[in-house]
Amino acid sequence: MGHILVLDDIADAGLMLKRLLERQGHQVTVFTEEEEALAHIRAHPVEVAILDIRLKKMSGVEMLEEIKKISPSTRVIMLTGYPTLETARRAQQLGAFDYCIKPIEKEELEEKVASALKAGPT
Amino acid sequence: MNLSRLFKYRILKVFAPGKLLRQKYEAFKELLRHDKRSLELITDLEGLLQGERLVDWARVESLVRALRWSVGRLIDSLISMHPAAYANLEERFRQLESSLVKSVTLPPGYAGPPYTITLAEAARAPELAGGKAHTLSRLLKETGLPGPRGLVITTSAFHHFLEHNDLRHRLNELLAQVQLDDWERLAELSREMIALVQNAGIPPAVGPEIAQRLEDFREQGLEGPWALRSSAWREDGEASFAGQYASVLKVATPEVWEAYKQVLASKYSPPAVAYRIRHGLADQETPMAVLLMEMIEAAMSGVVYTRSAGAGEPPEACVEVFALTGVGQRLMDGRSIPEVHYLSREESPRLLRSLAAASDQGGRARLAPETAVRLARWGMRLEELAGRPQDIEWCQDKQGNLYLLQSRPLNTGTLLRETGEMEIESREIANPLLLEGGVTASPGQGMGQVCLVQGEENLAKVPEGVVLVSPILPPAFAGIIQHLRAVVADCGSRASHFAMVAREYGLPVIVGARKATKLLPPGRAVTVDANHCRVYLGEVESLQGQPHRPHAAPATPFFTRLQRVMEFVSPLYLTDPASPAFAPPGCRSLHDLVRFVHEKGMVEMFSLVGRHGRGLGRARRLDTDLPLVMYVLDLENGISLEAGPGKDVQPQFITSGPMRACWQGLSHPDVYWDKSLLHIDWEELDRVSAGLINLRSAALASYAIISRDYLHLVLRFGYHFAVLDTLCREDPEANYITFRFKGGGGSFENRLLRIRLIQIILEWAGFVVHTRGDLLEARFQRREASRILSRLTLLGLLQGKTRLLDMALTSPEQVYQMAEAFKERYQEYVSEA
Numbered sequence: 002m003g004h005i006l007v008l009d010d011i012a013d014a015g016l017m018l019k020r021l022l023e024r025q026g027h028q029v030t031v032f033t034e035e036e037e038a039l040a041h042i043r044a045h046p047v048e049v050a051i052l053d054i055r056l057k058k059m060s061g062v063e064m065l066e067e068i069k070k071i072s073p074s075t076r077v078i079m080l081t082g083y084p085t086l087e088t089a090r091r092a093q094q095l096g097a098f099d100y101c102i103k104p105i106e107k108e109e110l111e112e113k114v115a116s117a118l119k120a121g122p123t
Numbered sequence: 124m125n126l127s128r129l130f131k132y133r134i135l136k137v138f139a140p141g142k143l144l145r146q147k148y149e150a151f152k153e154l155l156r157h158d159k160r161s162l163e164l165i166t167d168l169e170g171l172l173q174g175e176r177l178v179d180w181a182r183v184e185s186l187v188r189a190l191r192w193s194v195g196r197l198i199d200s201l202i203s204m205h206p207a208a209y210a211n212l213e214e215r216f217r218q219l220e221s222s223l224v225k226s227v228t229l230p231p232g233y234a235g236p237p238y239t240i241t242l243a244e245a246a247r248a249p250e251l252a253g254g255k256a257h258t259l260s261r262l263l264k265e266t267g268l269p270g271p272r273g274l275v276i277t278t279s280a281f282h283h284f285l286e287h288n289d290l291r292h293r294l295n296e297l298l299a300q301v302q303l304d305d306w307e308r309l310a311e312l313s314r315e316m317i318a319l320v321q322n323a324g325i326p327p328a329v330g331p332e333i334a335q336r337l338e339d340f341r342e343q344g345l346e347g348p349w350a351l352r353s354s355a356w357r358e359d360g361e362a363s364f365a366g367q368y369a370s371v372l373k374v375a376t377p378e379v380w381e382a383y384k385q386v387l388a389s390k391y392s393p394p395a396v397a398y399r400i401r402h403g404l405a406d407q408e409t410p411m412a413v414l415l416m417e418m419i420e421a422a423m424s425g426v427v428y429t430r431s432a433g434a435g436e437p438p439e440a441c442v443e444v445f446a447l448t449g450v451g452q453r454l455m456d457g458r459s460i461p462e463v464h465y466l467s468r469e470e471s472p473r474l475l476r477s478l479a480a481a482s483d484q485g486g487r488a489r490l491a492p493e494t495a496v497r498l499a500r501w502g503m504r505l506e507e508l509a510g511r512p513q514d515i516e517w518c519q520d521k522q523g524n525l526y527l528l529q530s531r532p533l534n535t536g537t538l539l540r541e542t543g544e545m546e547i548e549s550r551e552i553a554n555p556l557l558l559e560g561g562v563t564a565s566p567g568q569g570m571g572q573v574c575l576v577q578g579e580e581n582l583a584k585v586p587e588g589v590v591l592v593s594p595i596l597p598p599a600f601a602g603i604i605q606h607l608r609a610v611v612a613d614c615g616s617r618a619s620h621f622a623m624v625a626r627e628y629g630l631p632v633i634v635g636a637r638k639a640t641k642l643l644p645p646g647r648a649v650t651v652d653a654n655h656c657r658v659y660l661g662e663v664e665s666l667q668g669q670p671h672r673p674h675a676a677p678a679t680p681f682f683t684r685l686q687r688v689m690e691f692v693s694p695l696y697l698t699d700p701a702s703p704a705f706a707p708p709g710c711r712s713l714h715d716l717v718r719f720v721h722e723k724g725m726v727e728m729f730s731l732v733g734r735h736g737r738g739l740g741r742a743r744r745l746d747t748d749l750p751l752v753m754y755v756l757d758l759e760n761g762i763s764l765e766a767g768p769g770k771d772v773q774p775q776f777i778t779s780g781p782m783r784a785c786w787q788g789l790s791h792p793d794v795y796w797d798k799s800l801l802h803i804d805w806e807e808l809d810r811v812s813a814g815l816i817n818l819r820s821a822a823l824a825s826y827a828i829i830s831r832d833y834l835h836l837v838l839r840f841g842y843h844f845a846v847l848d849t850l851c852r853e854d855p856e857a858n859y860i861t862f863r864f865k866g867g868g869g870s871f872e873n874r875l876l877r878i879r880l881i882q883i884i885l886e887w888a889g890f891v892v893h894t895r896g897d898l899l900e901a902r903f904q905r906r907e908a909s910r911i912l913s914r915l916t917l918l919g920l921l922q923g924k925t926r927l928l929d930m931a932l933t934s935p936e937q938v939y940q941m942a943e944a945f946k947e948r949y950q951e952y953v954s955e956a
Binding site for chain 2: 082
C-alpha cells in the first residue's frame with residue numbers, strides 16, 4: 002500500500018483512478034493543476050505518480066522532469082491516449098517507470114501500480 | 124531502417140555476441156508482449172463490429188491509436204532482433220497505418236463564419252442551422268403559418284467553440300470511456316463533460332456577433348425574454364433526438380450566453396449521449412446549433428400527432444391534439460398528463476372526442492374546439508408538405524394567437540434493435556450431452572460429423588460439412604473455413620487468430636473445451652451449440668431452426684464506418700508461413716502484420732546462436748555425471764542464486780521450468796549413457812581439429828540458453844544435432860515448442876529410419892511434424908504450461924533414447940515396434956488428465 006499521486010487535466014479521469022486504486026488500499030491524491038501537484042510532492046513523500054501526457058499547462062513529459070528533480074525516488078507511470086515514439090523515448094530517458102497506452106484495463110493498471118510500488122525507490 | 128541500430132548490431136555481433144544474445148531475448152519478450160496486446164485490441168475492435176456493446180466513436184479512435192502503437196512496437200521489436208533483415212516491413216506498416224488513419228478519422232467540422240443567421244435564412248442553410256431550425260424555417264416559409272421571430276447560432280459556432288477552448292480531445296477522452304451498460308459511470312463522465320462546456324468561454328468571434336443580433340432585435344422593439352432551443356445537425360432526421368437536448372426558457376438578454384452554453388452542454392447529458400451512441404452517430408457529426416426565439420407567453424401549449432391510434436380507434440385514423448395550460452415543457456418531459464382531442468383526418472377535421480387533463484378538477488377541456496380544429500388542419504397541411512406523419516409543437520398566447528414552434532417526423536417505425544447476444548429459448552434436448560464447457564469464441568449452432576485433426580496437418584483432407592475437433596486452434600483453419608460447420612478446440616481463446624476469422628464468417632467455435640479431442644467420437648454426427656458451449660450427439664432438431672448467421676451489423680453510420688476501418692484491421696490473409704506471399708508486401712491488414720511478425724520472431728529465436736557458439740562466453744558448464752558437455756547461459760532467473768558463482772553449475776540449481784523439464788527427460792534412469800563416449804559434436808571435431816583440440820570446448824558442446832520460462836537448447840550428440848526453442852508461460856497463447864533434428868553417423872537410410880521413429884512418437888504426442896530428407900521439424904504450440912512441460916520431458920527422453928539409434932535401426936518393422944513400446948511406456952507424458 003502506498004502514497005500515489007494522480008495528475009490528469011480532466012478531474013473525472015483522475016477520480017476514476019483514485020477510486021480504483023483506493024479499493025486496492027492505496028492512499029491516492031488527485032490533481033488537475035500542475036503547480037498544486039508539484040507543491041504536494043515537495044511537501045509529502047510520494048511513491049508513485051501517474052501522469053496524463055496531455056495536461057493543462059505543461060506536457061506530461063515536462064512534468065515528469067520536474068517531479069524527478071524534486072523527488073527522484075518517485076516512480077512515475079505515464080498514461081496516454083496519444084502515444085508517440087518521441088514521448089515514449091523521452092519519458093524513458095527521463096526515468097519514467099512505465100509508459101501506458103489508453104484504453105488501459107483496470108487489472109493492468111493495478112498490476113503496473115503494484116509493480117511500481119514493489120520496485121522500491123529507483 | 125535505422126543505420127545506427129544496424130551498425131551497433133554488427134559491432135555487437137562481432138565483439139560482444141553475448142550481449143547481443145541478451146538483447147535479442149529482451150526484444151523477443153517485448154515482441155510477445157506487444158503481440159498479445161495487439162491481438163487483444165483487434166479482438167476488442169472485432170467485438171464492437173459484432174455489436175457486443177455500443178460505444179462512442181471516440182472509443183474506436185482510441186483503440187485504433189493503441190493498436191497502431193502496439194503493432195509499431197511489435198515491428199520494432201522484431202527489427203531490433205535482426206536489423207536490416209525485414210527491409211520493407213516498416214514501409215508496409217506505414218502504408219496500412221495511413222489507410223487506417225484515413226478510415227478512422229472523422230472530418231473536422233466547419234468552424235468558420237457565419238456564427239449567426241436569421242431564422243428566415245435557416246431554410247437555405249440546413250448544415251449551419253441544424254435540424255430543428257432548418258425545418259421550422261422551411262415550414263414557416265412554405266405554409267405562411269405564424270411562428271416566433273428569432274435567430275440561429277450556427278453549428279460552425281459550436282465547432283469554433285470547441286476549437287477555441289481546446290475541448291475536442293478532452294471530450295473524446297471521456298466519451299471513449301462511455302459504456303451504455305454502466306449508467307453510474309456514464310453519469311459521472313457526463314457531469315465532467317457538461318462542466319467542461321459550461322466552464323469554457325464564448326469565443327470572441329461569436330459573442331459580439333450574437334450581441335449585435337440582439338441589438339438589432341431591440342431596435343425592432345423585441346427585448347426578450349428569449350427561448351433557446353437545441354437544433355443539432357441530424358436532429359429531427361433519421362434519429363429524432365426528441366427531448367434529448369435542453370431548451371432554456373424565459374432567458375433575459377444578459378443571460379443569453381450562459382443559456383447558450385447550457386443548451387450546448389445538454390449534448391453531453393447521459394440520455395443524449397446514450398441516444399446518440401445507439402444511433403451510431405459521432406459527437407462531431409451532430410454539431411449543435413441553437414435556435415434563439417422570442418419567448419411567447421403561452422396560455423396553452425402542446426403537441427399535434429397527425430396520425431394516431433387514439434383510444435379504441437382504428438390505427439392511424441385520427442389527428443391527436445395534446446394540450447396543457449402554460450408552457451409545454453412538462454408535456455415534453457412526460458411529467459404531466461395533458462388533455463387530448465381526437466379529430467378526423469379530413470380536409471375539414473371534425474372533433475371526435477376530448478379527454479380532460481388529469482390535473483383539471485372540473486373534468487373540462489380548456490382548449491377551445493375551434494382551436495383544436497385549427498391545429499388539426501395545420502397538422503394535415505404540414506403532413507402533406509413533409510410527405511409523412513408529423514409531430515408538431517405549438518403554443519397559444521394570451522391574446523389567442525397560435526404559433527408553430529416545431530414540426531418533425533412522427534416516429535411510427537421500428538426502434539433500433541438492441542444488439543447483444545441472442546438468447547435461445549431453453550428447450551428440452553433429449554440428445555446425449557457429450558461435452559459441456561469452454562468459451563464461446565464465435566456464437567451459433569452447427570451440425571456435422573466429427574473430424575479430428577491434430578492441428579494444421581492434413582487440412583486439405585478435411586471433408587466438407589464437418590465439425591472440426593482439434594487440440595489447438597491454428598490460423599491455418601481459415602484456409603478451409605468454408606468446409607466447416609463448427610469448430611471445437613481443447614485450447615485456444617477468443618483472441619486466437621482463427622477465432623476472429625470465425626466471427627467474421629459466422630462460424631460457431633468453442634475454445635478451451637479441454638477434452639473435446641477425447642470425448643467427441645470421430646465420424647459421428649454431433650450438434651454444436653457454441654452459445655452455451657455444449658456438444659450433443661446426433662442432430663438436435665430444436666437447434667436446427669437456428670442456423671447462425673453472421674450478426675448483421677445495424678446500418679448506422681457507426682457500423683458503416685467501422686466496417687471500413689476493419690478492412691485494414693482484422694481480415695487474416697497470411698495463413699501459410701511456407702507460402703511465398705508470407706512477406707511484408709502480402710500483409711493486407713494489421714492482423715497480417717501481427718501474424719507475420721510473431722512467426723518471424725519465433726524463427727529469429729530459433730537461430731539464436733551461430734554454429735560456433737558465439738555469445739556463450741559467460742556460459743557455465745553443467746556439472747553432471749552424464750557424459751555430455753553442456754553449457755548453460757542464464758538470461759534471466761534461470762539459475763538459482765544459491766548456485767553461487769563459479770564456472771560450473773549443478774542441475775539442481777536450475778530454476779528454468781522448461782530446462783528442468785527437459786533435463787528430467789535427458790537424465791531419466793531409462794536413458795542409457797555409455798560413459799566411454801563423450802557426447803559432443805564429432806563431425807565438427809573431425810573438421811576442425813583431427814582430434815587435437817580440447818574435448819570440452821564450447822564450440823563442440825551442447826548448450827542451453829535459459830530464463831525462468833524460456834529454453835533454447837542445442838544438443839550435439841555424435842554426428843547429429845537437435846535444436847529446441849520453447850517458451851512456457853501462464854498464458855497458453857504465447858507458449859510453443861519448436862524442435863529441429865538433423866544428421867547422424869549412420870547410413871542415410873538408417874538416419875531416415877530414426878527420423879521416422881521420432882516423427883511417429885512426436886505426432887502421437889500432439890506435435891505437428893514436417894520432414895525433408897533427414898531433417899525433421901516439429902512444432903507444438905498454444906498449449907497450457909503443464910502440457911508444454913510434459914512434452915519437454917518427453918523430448919528429453921526421446922533425445923536420450925534415440926541417440927545412437929541411427930546405427931541400430933535396420934527395418935521399418937523395427938521402427939514400428941520401438942514406437943509402440945515407447946508409446947506404451949511413456950503414456951503418462953501425453954495423457955492430459
